[in-house]
Amino acid sequence: MxxxxxxxxxxxxxxxxxxxxxxxxxxxxxxxxxxxxxxxxxxxxxxxxxxxxxxxxxxxxxxxxxxxxxxxxxxxxxxxxxxxxxxxxxxxxxxxxxxxxxxxxxPGFVVKKQRRDGTIEAAFRGGVKPSLFEKARAKFFTDRWHPTRVLTVKPNKKSRFLDVTLAAVKEKLPPGTLGMWDLPDAVIENGLFxxxxxxxxxxxxxxxxxxxxxxxxxxxxxxxxxxxxxxxxxxxxxxxxxxxxxxxxxxxxxxxxxxxxxxxxxxxxxxxxxxxxxxxxxxxxxxxxxxxxxxxxxxxxxxxxxxxxxxxxxxxxxxxxxxxxxxxxxxxxxxxxxxxxxxxxxxxxxxxxxxxxxxxxxxxxxxxxxxxxxxxxxxxxxxxxxxxxxxFLRERFHKLHRDEQVALFKTTPL
Missing domain, CATH: 3.40.630.10 (Zn peptidases)
Structure with a gap:
């Protein structure tokens, strides 16, 4: 696909x-x-x-x-x-x-396992504060997007990633399926992408x-x-x-x-x-x-x-x-x-x-x-x-000192 x-x-x-x-x-x-x-x-x-x-x-x-x-x-x-x-x-x-x-x-999700009831166990890879996952929506991509929502999130003590469970989806999502936040495609509005x-x-x-x-x-x-x-x-x-x-x-x-x-x-x-x-x-x-x-x-x-x-x-x-x-x-x-x-x-x-x-x-x-x-x-x-x-900077400073500053030091002693 x-x-x-x-x-x-x-x-x-x-x-x-x-x-x-x-x-x-x-x-x-x-x-x-x-x-x-x-x-x-x-x-x-x-x-x-x-x-x-x-x-x-x-x-x-x-x-x-x-x-x-x-x-x-x-x-x-x-x-x-x-x-x-x-x-x-x-x-x-x-x-x-x-x-x-x-x-x-x-930063995004990667499926680790899908339970029999369709609930997803995923790793979240990348730096996002766990507190911001609350009530958040996500979606996973196969040949199309499959929307879901975050249920729980907790740090994984053995890796850099977060362990996340997400609400069930009907479609089969094999391990390794990637996911992102459930956000729309890109738009440009008033010069902002x-x-x-x-x-x-x-x-x-x-x-x-x-x-x-x-x-x-x-x-x-x-x-x-x-x-x-x-x-x-x-x-x-x-x-x-x-x-x-x-x-x-x-x-x-x-x-x-x-x-x-x-x-x-x-x-x-x-x-x-x-x-x-x-x-x-x-x-x-x-x-x-x-x-x-x-x-x-x-x-x-x-x-x-x-x-x-x-x-x-x-x-x-x-x-x-x-x-x-x-x-x-x-x-x-x-x-x-x-x-x-x-x-x-x-x-x-x-x-x-x-x-x-x-x-x-x-x-x-x-x-x-x-x-x-x-x-x-x-x-x-x-x-x-x-x-x-x-x-190039040393040469510029050398020229400045030689051409201007040396003479000034000689003519204005303290």
Whole structure:
């Protein structure tokens, strides 16, 4: 059975289109000031974020990516744990491959057992407060959705997961069946994208949109899109790639995330250059390079907005690859209802459909998403000039001191 909401993708005169979409323009514009030209990127975001997923149960997202890559003639490789690598090459390769990473999972349910009366025993994988499960609705996916509701929830002392019992369903649900909160398909209202999952299928969608721009604009470069597994339960896919040395040792990595919004990182104020997370800071030199790429867009378009912030709401895959010695940083967009948690006073409260008093659709701003795609394109266009480390800063400081400060010290002694 084909994954739900996966559009038929086919060639027409050497272009791709989705049967539910208008034909692509020759060159999609990704700036918030020109939202009317961004319909294809936003529909890609919608299609991917409508896919069912859960930690270690990302197969429907993988199927969508493989079909899209086949039609767009993107070379795909898989590693030993099923991470997906999308390869773009045109012109002279970069000295160091550029990896853009996002994860394919989201907190969700996985069936452990179905009792004779149809009651479901499931594990909930991912970080959601148990108190928010009360009176919540869920649904499980086979060839279609099967709605149910939470009966009980308790921590499992032997694993990271929660043990959940859910009301009986008539259909047989085999062990391993994935479930999500009973929330509707994605919609866009007043510039706000509302979906069962933004974290991190929004990042996966940004990789796809980046590749579309690279193909359409015929941009030179060597870019690898890494779509990883099981981030929500301990960075599983990325740790496997690092432990087994499946990533090029000289790779430069930019992680993509949706990170909990805050008073200093608000929705609608642009994509965010994420300088660090709850655990630590990212590469100074690479973060500065990405910031300069964003600034170059803002110099040419007064409507373009971006932010720079330490997003301390959680720890992400970028910290994991940094711990293994990679030159890495992160781009993200501000997220409402983080992990579907609907808490009064938190960003996103009251903005989205609910599946219970404490559960709601996640939200991101469409302009922030499109801006993130734009920054990624600018990074690829400039990447041949990138030099790792902070030598560029030392040289700038050396010149400042030599050309200005030395003379001032000599003429103004104390």
């Amino acid at each position: 084909a994954p739900p909401h996966v559009p038929d993708i086919h060639h027409r005169r050497r272009r791709w289109t989705q049967t539910v979409l208008p034909r692509r323009t020759a060159q999609a514009c990704y700036f918030p000031a020109n939202r009317g030209k961004n319909v294809n990127h936003l529909q890609t975001l919608t299609a991917i974020c409508n896919l069912p997923t859960a930690p270690y149960r990302e197969q429907l997202v993988v199927a969508w990516l493989l079909e899209w890559a086949k039609q767009r003639r993107i070379h795909v490789t898989r590693d030993g744990v099923g991470n997906v690598y999308l390869h773009y090459r045109r012109g002279k390769p970069f000295k160091r491959p550029l990896i853009i990473e996002a994860h394919m999972d989201h 509302k979906s069962r999952v933004c974290d991190d299928l929004g990042g996966v969608a940004a990789i796809v949109c980046l590749f579309e721009e690279l193909l359409d604009q015929k941009i030179d470069g060597h870019v690898i899109g890494l779509c990883s597994r099981a981030e929500e339960v301990g960075f599983g896919g990325v740790l496997a790639a690092c432990e087994n040395k499946w990533l090029p040792k000289n790779a430069v990595i930019i992680g993509l995330e949706t990170s909990k919004a805050s008073d200093f990182a608000k929705q609608g104020n642009g994509a965010i250059i994420r300088v660090g997370d709850r655990t630590g800071l990212f590469s100074l030199g690479l973060t500065h390079f990405v910031t300069q790429a964003a600034a170059s867009i803002a110099d040419d378009d007064k409507h373009f907005k971006y932010q720079r912030a330490l997003m301390s709401g959680g720890t992400c895959n970028t910290t994991a690859v940094t711990a293994y010695g990679f030159d890495a940083t992160c781009l993200c967009v501000a997220l409402g209802n983080y992990h579907n948690q609907h808490v009064k006073g938190d960003p996103g409260y009251g903005d989205a459909p609910k599946a219970g008093p404490g559960i709601a659709s996640e939200t991101i701003h469409t302009g922030d998403f499109l801006g993130m795609v734009g920054i990624l394109v600018a990074v690829v266009q400039r990447f041949k000039t990138y030099t790792p480390g902070v030598d």
